[in-house]
Structures are given as structure tokens and as C-alpha cells.
Amino acid sequence: MDITTALGALESLSSSTSTSSSGPLNALIDNQFNRAKSRIIAGEDPKLVIAELQKSVKNCKKDVEKGLKSWYGALGNVGKEVDKAFPPNLAAISEAYSDPPLFSDPEAIRALDEVILESLGRRGIWEAVEAMEEETSLSYPSSKRSLSTELQYILTSISSSDLQPALNWCESNSSFLSSPPHPSSLPYYLHKAVFRSIKNRQEAIVYARKNMMQYVPTQPVLKLITSCLYDPTTPPLHPPKSTNGDIAMSNQEAEEKERKDELEELRKMFQNEFCRRYQWSKEDPLEVVTELGSRGGTLDKIEKARRVMGEHLGNVRKWDELPMEVPLPTSRRYHSVFVCPVSKEQATESNPPKMLTCGHVIAEESFNRLLKGGRRSIKCPYCPMETSQSVAQRLYF
Known part of the structure; x- marks a missing residue:
């Protein structure tokens, strides 16, 4: 819980x-x-x-x-x-930052207010947004307000099994969703969910032919269509030892759970694509910061490091940075800048990062230097595995 x-x-x-x-x-x-x-x-x-x-x-x-x-x-x-x-010692941590005090700087106060206002706006809690606008000098942009309202409406529609608003949005933004380097598969999965919800087989096949044939090169559309030939009402050769009512009830519960999980996954996919379309952060900044600071125990670890280092180096609370690494879960490791571990240079558009077969990443210039001498593949600088030039994949952070 x-x-x-x-x-x-x-x-x-x-x-x-x-x-x-x-x-x-x-x-x-x-x-x-x-x-x-x-x-x-x-x-x-x-x-x-x-x-x-x-x-x-x-x-x-x-x-x-x-x-x-x-x-x-x-x-x-x-x-x-x-x-x-x-953490129960959060109050003690806050008191420890009295020199300098937390959020006493006007810039820090404004940054905190902006993050909170952004979070409230993204969630569509407009009464709280208006109250905060009255208490602060900030205002939530009208353009983002309309987009956030649209997002919440479509997410609510998906939860209630109405996928048409999401499909209409995908059609209006089809050029963006299909553009490289990251073409989206969201439209296919929305059509797939509609296809699976159609009980009449003939109608389902007609729907697939009309809306899903364009995805044949990249998705298992034909396999999905031919699955209609299987009659799920046909009893198995060796049915489980229970009454027919129990079997029907368990099947119905399993279908409902599967449908609920499918809709939740569609909600997440749509929210990710919507945020990518309008260049919003993928996750709520306030939620990320709160999770890292509380559940992740980041504040506690930083305070412990300050206390230990302060005993040997004096007052380190006024330092802008600490020479330490805070352990973070994999999903919270963000890399806005990639530095090649071989050349020690930052990656750029002309020198992008490339992932090798083994999963290690180096810059493209380092990769090309290792290919000198007419070699078709290189040996990873960190493990024995080799990677050919055609297999190395460019990464986008």
C-alpha cells in the first residue's frame, strides 16, 4: 500500500x-x-x-x-x-540547513513555486492553480492550460474505454508521430485495443482492414486478424475440474483485469507521446523530486555526507556541489550530457553517442578511431565483445 x-x-x-x-x-x-x-x-x-x-x-x-x-x-x-x-528525521535535516536556510533565496522560492504550479496545472487541478496564482506573482500560461485540459480529457476517456478522442489526436498529429528518429507505435496499439473490443468477428476484420493494414511492415497485424478464426467459446479437451459457472466467472474476471491493464498501459503511452509532442517533461517534476528526496532517501544521504565531511573539512554546507555520488534507481538516472569514457569529450550532434552490442556507450569519433586500419568491427574498450559498424546504434538522450 x-x-x-x-x-x-x-x-x-x-x-x-x-x-x-x-x-x-x-x-x-x-x-x-x-x-x-x-x-x-x-x-x-x-x-x-x-x-x-x-x-x-x-x-x-x-x-x-x-x-x-x-x-x-x-x-x-x-x-x-x-x-x-x-524520513522521520526530515525536520532535523531542514534545521541543519539553517546555514544557509532552505528556500530563503528569492530565486529558490520562485523556482519552488513554479514547480508546484506546473504540477497542479499538469494534473488539471484548476482551483488550486487559481489559488496559487492569487498568492504568488506567477500565472499558468493559457496555452498550457488548454493543452492540459485536453490531456486530462483524453486520459479520462481512455480509462472509460472510449479510445476515439485519443485516435482523433493521433490523426491530427500523424506527421509528428510517424517522423524519425522515434516513430511512435501508439496509433497501432489504440487500433489494436479497439479491434479486440469488437465482439463481432466480421466487423472486427473490417475494422482491421480499414485502419491497421498500414502497420503490417512493422507490427503483427496479420497474426492479430487471423486470431479471429479461433473460437474462444470452444471448450478445451481437458477442462479444469470445476463448475461451468466458476469457469465462466474466472474467465470474465481475467478478461476484465486484462482490459484494465491494457487501458492503463495505453494511458501511459498516450501521456508520454503527448508530452513529447509539446516538449513537456515526461514526468511531473514535483513528483520526481519528492520521490527522490523522500522515498529514495536522497536528502538523508546528502545530509549524512555533509556531516561526515564537515568533521574533517569544516563548514561544507555553503558548497554548491559535493564530491559524492547519490545512488539512484535506474528509472531516475537522467543524462542530459553524455561524456565519452574514452575521449573524455562531451557528445554533440556531429559526434553523437553510440551503443555497442554489449551495451557500453562511446562517442562516434572514438568508435571511428577504433575502426582504423580497415577493420569492420571493434573490440569494446571495456569488455571482450566485438561490434560491427552496422550494428552500433546511435543513442538519443
Whole structure:
């Protein structure tokens, strides 16, 4: 469980009538008390009516306590996940940066506000964006606002199995999606999802012929079309030992899960292509920084290094850089500049990085120098594997 899951569980409790304390109380007041009053006025024994009313009050108390127990459990889970996400000594780390203090510089404050505003805008939380614009001198660009609104609309449509808005966007940006060096396969996977959702085989084949034949050179379109010839309703030769109802239910649940996973993958693919189209960062900057600083423990490691180095080198807190490497997960290793490990020179458009068969990367000029003497392949400077000139691939960071 993470923070998002814990908050989702807490939100579901707020919309559930079984965990609401107002429901049992309102029922007690509207039904039991009014009915007891009517019975006493009608002449029934007050002692008997009051005794029954006391039982109703006790039952109502149990219902309220049961609902509160669920709330306490959900709130406790949120607290636990917050403690896991943020180091408990984060406050001490913040105090340690009092010289110089964190975000005291106007430039740093503005940078933090810009990152937060960008994150809110990308998520389409416009009320928060407007509130932050009022509190700061920043403003979210109207052009990005319209793009963010479009992105959120299409992502929501994909989640609800409506892929037509995404397909319309792909058609409007077809020249960009098909251009090198990174032609996108997003349109194919969208059409594939539509194809798989069509129950009528003839209609599915007609759809594939109309929309998917252009992808035959690069994608297994023909294999996908011929898969319609297989009848998934045909029982297997040796069915599992369970009732037909159980088999149907398990198959239905598996299909629903597979469909949900497919839509989630399409959401990620579309968001990546949308951000690439408009030159947005692939991931939310605020989310990346928060994850690295909290879950990754980067702040904790940096503070420990400052403390150890400070004992030998004096006050190092005012240093702009530290001679240390912070371990990061593979997905968070960003290389905006590549330096060839052989020539020690930065890669450029005329001297791009090239990946060898073994996975090591060197600059193109270094690769060509190793090819001198009429050689058709080179030996990697770091391992015994050889790579020919036609196999070496250019990398784009």
C-alpha cells in the first residue's frame, strides 16, 4: 500500500453509508424517537416503550462505533504511509540547513513555486492553480492550460474505454508521430485495443482492414486478424475440474483485469507521446523530486555526507556541489550530457553517442578511431565483445 492507495481507501469511506455516523443517528431520531412518541401518545405503557428505545440507542451506538473503527484504521494507514514516504528525521535535516536556510533565496522560492504550479496545472487541478496564482506573482500560461485540459480529457476517456478522442489526436498529429528518429507505435496499439473490443468477428476484420493494414511492415497485424478464426467459446479437451459457472466467472474476471491493464498501459503511452509532442517533461517534476528526496532517501544521504565531511573539512554546507555520488534507481538516472569514457569529450550532434552490442556507450569519433586500419568491427574498450559498424546504434538522450 502507498499513500495514493491509503487516501483512496479513506475517500471511499466518506462515500459509504455503512461507515457514516450520521446515518444511524438520523435513523434513530427520525424513526425510533418519533415512533416511541407516537406509541406513548397512543396510550402504550411508557416503561415498555422506553425500554425498547434504550435497546435501539445501544444498537445505534454499536453501529456508530463500528463505522468509526473503520475510519480510525484508514487514518492510521495514511499516517503509516506518510511516515514511510518521508524520513522521520526530515525536520532535523531542514534545521541543519539553517546555514544557509532552505528556500530563503528569492530565486529558490520562485523556482519552488513554479514547480508546484506546473504540477497542479499538469494534473488539471484548476482551483488550486487559481489559488496559487492569487498568492504568488506567477500565472499558468493559457496555452498550457488548454493543452492540459485536453490531456486530462483524453486520459479520462481512455480509462472509460472510449479510445476515439485519443485516435482523433493521433490523426491530427500523424506527421509528428510517424517522423524519425522515434516513430511512435501508439496509433497501432489504440487500433489494436479497439479491434479486440469488437465482439463481432466480421466487423472486427473490417475494422482491421480499414485502419491497421498500414502497420503490417512493422507490427503483427496479420497474426492479430487471423486470431479471429479461433473460437474462444470452444471448450478445451481437458477442462479444469470445476463448475461451468466458476469457469465462466474466472474467465470474465481475467478478461476484465486484462482490459484494465491494457487501458492503463495505453494511458501511459498516450501521456508520454503527448508530452513529447509539446516538449513537456515526461514526468511531473514535483513528483520526481519528492520521490527522490523522500522515498529514495536522497536528502538523508546528502545530509549524512555533509556531516561526515564537515568533521574533517569544516563548514561544507555553503558548497554548491559535493564530491559524492547519490545512488539512484535506474528509472531516475537522467543524462542530459553524455561524456565519452574514452575521449573524455562531451557528445554533440556531429559526434553523437553510440551503443555497442554489449551495451557500453562511446562517442562516434572514438568508435571511428577504433575502426582504423580497415577493420569492420571493434573490440569494446571495456569488455571482450566485438561490434560491427552496422550494428552500433546511435543513442538519443
